[in-house]
Amino acid sequence: MSAKERAAGSVANYVDERTGAAKWMKKNLTKVFPDHWSFMLGEVALYSFIILLLSGTFLTFWFDPSMKEVEYEGNYGPLSGLKMSAAYASTLHISFDIRGGLLMRQIHHWAALLFMVAIVTHLLRVFFTGAFRKPREFNWLLGIGLLTLGIVEGFLGYSLPDDLLSGTGIRIAEAIIQAIPVVGSYLAYFVFGGPFPGEVFIPRIYTVHILLLPGIFLALITVHLMLVWYQKHTQYPGPGRTEKNVVGYPLMPIYMAKAGGFFFIVFGFTAFLGAVASINPIWLFGPYTPAQITAGSQPDWYMGWLDGLVRMAPPLETHAFGHTISWNILIPGLIIPGILFTGMALYPFIESWMTGDKREHHLLDRPRNVPTRTAIGVMSLTFMIVTLLNGGNDIIATHFGLTINQIMWFSRIGVLVLPPIAYIVTKRICLSLQRADRELVLHGKETGRLVMLPHGEFIEVHEELSPEKKWTLTQHEQLPQLEIAQENQSGVRNPKGLRAKLQQRASRAHQEQIEKPSAKDLLELGDGHH
Amino acid sequence: MNFISRYRRSKFFGPALLAAALFILGTTYSVASATTFKAVTPASDKTTLVAEGKELFARGCSSCHGLNAEGGSIAPSLLGVGAASVDFQVGTGRMPMADMSVQASRKTPVYDEAQTAALAAYVASLAPGPASIKSADLAWERSGDTAQGGELFRTNCAMCHNFAGQGGALSQGKYAPSVMGAEPGQIYEAMITGPQSMPVFSDKIITPAEKLSIIKWIKSAEAEPSLGGASLGRTGPVTEGLLSWTLGIGGLIGVAVWLASKAR
Known part of the structure; x- marks a missing residue:
């Protein structure tokens, strides 16, 4: 043993004698994780969060969360001498007078956008591969919670500098609060401490933005990761991978190095964006005053779909019992998002009800093998993309020579018509891909080599797949449709008749699939030549 | 002519000859076309x-x-x-x-x-109407106030022309054009005549001095370099979102694919 090893050993021993960490570390540092690029999307979100914490802390050193009116005397000429809130003035101060301040602001904002992008792409990966199935439903719910909080946290951050876009966003948020029937106006007064904009809003959201929500984030992310740790990571199917094992590399040293390196790459990438691309140039927007508004007022992208929904809502309003109900805000601003997020949160339970599958799953699905789920996912995504596009309708109109009215009508109709079309098309594509897989397994790959046989017949040589590939294409389970008795033996209708009928139909839709090649099919074909 | 015969087989001879010919042609043309100056008819009468x-x-x-x-x-x-x-x-x-x-x-x-x-x-x-305004007659550089002009622009113009004067969409395909690159006299004329969908901003609503301030702010916004890197069009968060969904997550997925690829 060299002197160096002896020294390291005695340090480790010293720590172990006091913490008893060796046993725990030995077990957990060798924990195996599967390797796939799509498993690293959640990592991007995690790293963006760390970047947000670090850059955000830097910003708090100089940001003054106050709506006190000050006169700007800083370095940016086009605003000098204007009256503005201390919050806005201090953001200008960070941008123009603090060394590295603008870079940090831009890193913080780019990291926020990437955080949300990463959360959504991670969610899509989890959804389309069926990683939310038992036993991971709670983690799915935690993820939905993190997504929702991320939207709120991002919106509050966008609101803090008190520039013209911030204020416009808050004004719309106030309108949405006011649209809640009966209590809306009281709630708005409560949130703003009086009539809009008041004096208290910026300090309040500052506390929530830098203390409350990051705290909740930390707690939820910790539980989210602990559950991944405890339940073990899912893996893509393949030879040697089962529901009972995990095939991959150990945490120490492979993933320590990979994840550590990836963190710095994400940080570097965000810093690069912050250095080369302007984001939220608040000095151009000007300070907020309720009397002003600018063309192209937009929220950040993760709120864009909500803005798009509000923009496409027809002007509906009713007056009853001395109250006004603004359906044009209430429906797109609260009811539809409520339905969407509830449906998303409950999806694991809905799917297990549809399939009747209550077993644990650790092997992921290939999206084509679960056509209905994939179709539902693409359908929802289509809805979101249409609403998101409508959120940017004015920018799209000016840049592509269209009219706002055309885009709005396209969205109003498209938001209802396109998702069902997307559902049908996706499902058909999935079934076709299943058919292609079956063909591939039974008849091999077309090589494009034409051979003339001695008696003059031409054949194309098909190359048989490797056994590993065949396994991967056929390992999935094809669940039979549920058979729910609609009547009992004496012909009395099932008391839960309607629900049973619904479940039966859902199951029939969900289990629609192309039969995969069975062992018998393969045997009949002999060695795959014919 | 020893000089030419010595070098004419050099591989640089052809390109050099071409460059010389283009230079002579270009110079001749620019000199010739400069002489086709058309005198403006004196419009005294x-x-x-x-x-x-x-x-x-x-x-x-x-x-x-x-x-x-x-x-x-x-x-x-x-x-x-x-x-x-x-x-x-x-x-x-x-x-x-x-x-x-x-x-x-x-x-x-x-x-x-x-x-x-x-x-x-x-x-x-x-019939009587507002007289045309020459850019040279406007003293916006001397008497305008940039900050006040910005405030006025945001109050009166930004709702259609965008916070940085980049223009914006109106209903039914109409639009407020970008004011970048417009001449001061034209900006002034637009304010007093209200072309197309634009309202008239009479001297009672925005005084002549304030109009000059607005022009000064527009010119300052035009000249202002993009301070935080590429400006992304100064149109607000739409292009930022687009960049984060393309270069942003695209680049990071590229890195992830690279990190997760097996060593061969």
Whole structure:
């Protein structure tokens, strides 16, 4: 043993004698994780969060969360001498007078956008591969919670500098609060401490933005990761991978190095964006005053779909019992998002009800093998993309020579018509891909080599797949449709008749699939030549 | 001629000859074309100017605006719009319109300065209206206040023209154009005449001094370098979101694929 090893050993021993960490570390540092690029999307979100914490802390050193009116005397000429809130003035101060301040602001904002992008792409990966199935439903719910909080946290951050876009966003948020029937106006007064904009809003959201929500984030992310740790990571199917094992590399040293390196790459990438691309140039927007508004007022992208929904809502309003109900805000601003997020949160339970599958799953699905789920996912995504596009309708109109009215009508109709079309098309594509897989397994790959046989017949040589590939294409389970008795033996209708009928139909839709090649099919074909 | 025969087989001879020929041709052309300077007819005589304008109007404008500028089913009457309006519409190339779309867009002017002045004089002679404004006559650089101009711009203009004057969409395909690159005189004329969908900002609403401040702010926004890196069009969060969904997550997924690829 060299002197160096002896020294390291005695340090480790010293720590172990006091913490008893060796046993725990030995077990957990060798924990195996599967390797796939799509498993690293959640990592991007995690790293963006760390970047947000670090850059955000830097910003708090100089940001003054106050709506006190000050006169700007800083370095940016086009605003000098204007009256503005201390919050806005201090953001200008960070941008123009603090060394590295603008870079940090831009890193913080780019990291926020990437955080949300990463959360959504991670969610899509989890959804389309069926990683939310038992036993991971709670983690799915935690993820939905993190997504929702991320939207709120991002919106509050966008609101803090008190520039013209911030204020416009808050004004719309106030309108949405006011649209809640009966209590809306009281709630708005409560949130703003009086009539809009008041004096208290910026300090309040500052506390929530830098203390409350990051705290909740930390707690939820910790539980989210602990559950991944405890339940073990899912893996893509393949030879040697089962529901009972995990095939991959150990945490120490492979993933320590990979994840550590990836963190710095994400940080570097965000810093690069912050250095080369302007984001939220608040000095151009000007300070907020309720009397002003600018063309192209937009929220950040993760709120864009909500803005798009509000923009496409027809002007509906009713007056009853001395109250006004603004359906044009209430429906797109609260009811539809409520339905969407509830449906998303409950999806694991809905799917297990549809399939009747209550077993644990650790092997992921290939999206084509679960056509209905994939179709539902693409359908929802289509809805979101249409609403998101409508959120940017004015920018799209000016840049592509269209009219706002055309885009709005396209969205109003498209938001209802396109998702069902997307559902049908996706499902058909999935079934076709299943058919292609079956063909591939039974008849091999077309090589494009034409051979003339001695008696003059031409054949194309098909190359048989490797056994590993065949396994991967056929390992999935094809669940039979549920058979729910609609009547009992004496012909009395099932008391839960309607629900049973619904479940039966859902199951029939969900289990629609192309039969995969069975062992018998393969045997009949002999060695795959014919 | 020893010099040429010594080098003419060099591999640089051909390109050098070509460069020399292009240089001579280019110089000759620029010298020759510089001499085709057209003298502007001195428009001292007002009546001849009006007559000239009437002639131009009858040929180029009357088919839509009527023989006496009284307007028609497809174009408004020009009585009382003043020289400022003509100078703006014709001087920025908006009139004559390229096509009958919802809005006349800025393009290379069809009439030169003298012709525009003649048209303006003719239209102004029909009924009184605001006089045209020359950029050189505006003292915006000396007397304008940039910060106040920005405040006025955000209060009165940004709702259509965007916070940085980049323009924005209006209903039914109409739009507020970008004010970047517009001449000070044209900006001033636009404010006093209210072209197309734009309202008129009379001197009671925005005083002449304030108008100069607005021009000064526009010019300062135009000259301002993009301080935080690539400007992404100064259109707000839409392009930022687009970049984060393309280069942002695209680049990071690329890295992830690279990290998760097996060593071969």
